[in-house]
Amino acid sequence: MAGYLEAASTPFEQQQTVNEEGMQINAIPRITVHAFCLSDATMRVAEAAMEDRRMAKAHLKLDSGGIPAAISTFEQAPTPNLIIVETIGQREELLTNLDHLAEFCDAGTKVIVIGDVNDVTLYRELIARGVSEYLIAPVSVFQLIGSVGNLYADPEAEPLGRTIAFFGVKGGCGSSTVAHNGAWSLARSFQTEVVVTDLDLPFGTAGLDYNQDPLQGVFEAVSSPERLDETYLDRILSKCSDHLSLLAAPATLERTYDQNEKAFEPLLETMRSSVPLVVLDVPHVWNAWVKDTLLSVDEIVLVAEPDLANLRNAKNTVDMLKQLRPNDRPPHLIMNKVNVPKRPEIKPDEFASALGLQVQASIPFEPQLFGTAANNGQMIGEMDNKHAIARMFEDLAQSVSGKAQPSRPSRSSLGGLLSKLKRKAG
Template identity: 85%
Template sequence: MSANPDLKNMSGYMDPISELSHQSYGGSDEGMHIGAVPRITIHAFCQTDGTMRTAEAAMEDRRMAKAHLKLDMGGIPSAIETFEQAPTPNLIVVETSGNREDLVSSLDHLAEYCDAGTKVIVIGDVNDVTLYRDLISRGVSEYLVTPVSVFQLIGAIGELYADPDAEPLGRTIAFFGVKGGCGASTVAHNGAWSLARSFQAEVVVADMDLAFGTAGLDYNQDPLQGVFEAISAPERLDETYLDRILSKCNEHLSLLAAPATLERTYDQGEKSFEQLIETMRASVPQVVLDVPHAWNAWVKQTLLSVDEIVMVAEPDLANLRNAKNTVDMLKQLRPNDRPPHLVMNKVNVPKRPEIKPDEFASALGLTVQAAIPFEPQLFGTAANNGQMIGEVDNKHAIARMFEDLAQSVSGKAQPTRSARPGLGGLFSKFKRKTG
């Protein structure tokens, strides 16, 4: 199936839409609260094809990007043979099967070759609390019962290296327009404002369109420093410096503005924004990234690394083609993440032939998060006044759409609540075979 419709033979919208249709997006919500694994070395020794496939999928996940994972078959015997002659990595993952006595004996043998500081995760087919306690008492870091999912494996690794005293990392949300002029920045700025207002929590907006960004205009701010200064001095970038260059928009919303000048060119490298994003995540609960409509190394890297993506499009064929290409790319790069949120903007423009939002979404295997109608008077008034839609008319249906969007991307169950997702605890590890 081609990713690009045949524009020459287009007699209407339905045939190109059919060409662009594909199966539903395969992402999942399950891993949305799992943090990234730090820069560690991991060597896994699997026994079954199923666990090997799970480990291979984990190796490709964005949360494992900094870790170095090596995979081998053979279980504990293979691990012992390997580390008789080689130093052990930060983490060893071994799969085993059989009775308790053989498992304990094999692990004791493996322990003879483990360097100080090496952690061990055991994956086994024995579902027994007593065995779990025995393994933990012998220094095993974690015991997982097969079959193990990608998220269980990544989550178990991440928890081993998480700092219990560290503040939880903030959530990153990227707004990306599939075509220039589709209004992604307006959606991003209103969405961020609604997020701060609904949850009464700190939100930072980073305008990443260095040459033409409009966040300063939309929020009626004219700061002297912003995104460019932050990425130009990575050696100075920390939470204190970030706080100094942020522009306060209201009690809970701050802006890291773009310079929006053409005095220089902005040829940023792939990792240029990485440290800035990590610093913002360590500082505030919610980070909104206004990503420009472009396709280069740093845009791709940003979309790959964030927690949530909001994809903004207008209901025409060019937007549909670009959206299809974007969705396919994200599905390939983020196979274990849930799909992007689709926002249809400028719907029902008078006298303009359009693709119906539901048909547009169906062709992508998505659902429409919001279909924002074409309201030039409302949006024009807000833009000219440096206001958000909720400030112009907080009872308008579009203002409620932005509130719903904020709710969806927040990762929280309800506004004003900040409860963390439940961790099943010890009992959940041994509950698989019940019911």
């Protein structure tokens, strides 16, 4: 009994303060965070933050070396959703190092700086340059997590997620296969969270392609919009790999699926607020909700085969998109099943020229390769990541991601830190 009466290692008043501080912190969405620490104390705080329940959905990677290590890393790699850097030194050195880091940052990246200089003028200058937050060392676990949570809980902030719709202009052209392989390449190339959403409710193949058989998915999400939030979304997602999740279609004919025009809007808004990259596998049908979905996404990938019927449908689709999305980028064009033996075909460049587009990729007709992958529940990159078609999907992922090429030595010459980020935040 004596052991039960011993004083707690942490006084009740201190526990109460910690609990109240933690209760005010928002859960962190599915983002990728890369932290570069200098001191052992900050490294320990970051390690403790990794284990906190509020960071369960985020992917946090820790390295030492501060800003120089961050520069070395992102010279040859895409930047994550959030970079945390620790710096020790005076104002001029900090600004110089941050300006150098800015040359390698993508437009969607946020930055938190942890420094030992307690100066209001420095804080204001960093915020004016586009830094998301400046924390004075030493920082606590709750202070670090809270700062990250506040960045993504701001109601005036732009949505976290980028939505990419794959649409086949004719049935059977392989749009779903392209979408699933493209999503897999996105997750693998950028090590960021990707959710594939199969919108072909009666006949969707994403579950088969990823070798998944979830009990819940898209239908449950759109059938109960009043329950739909990040927590419910997390419950119905099926994990395919470290960074890839699936929101599967029921793929049954036990019911009909007559969705109204705005049926998928709450689902898309919820995913945008919590997932960095959302890939939509849109079925080849034409109704109000398909049109509404195509008009609302950030990027559209059109998949077509090189024949006359595909060209007619693609022309109608492109004309409609130009009219209703005049200020958006034109769709990406993927020519699929090219060079089918003995089939008369339109040359991909001629096909694209008639649409006023450029060919993003011409995927050859490889029934053995794609058939084996489908039967095994694998992606092309899983079977052979050095195959030419696997590289095509990597290039497609790079193009639709909105991120700059990681191999570039310099993105641009910036006078201040992350002026691109200011443009996004403003």
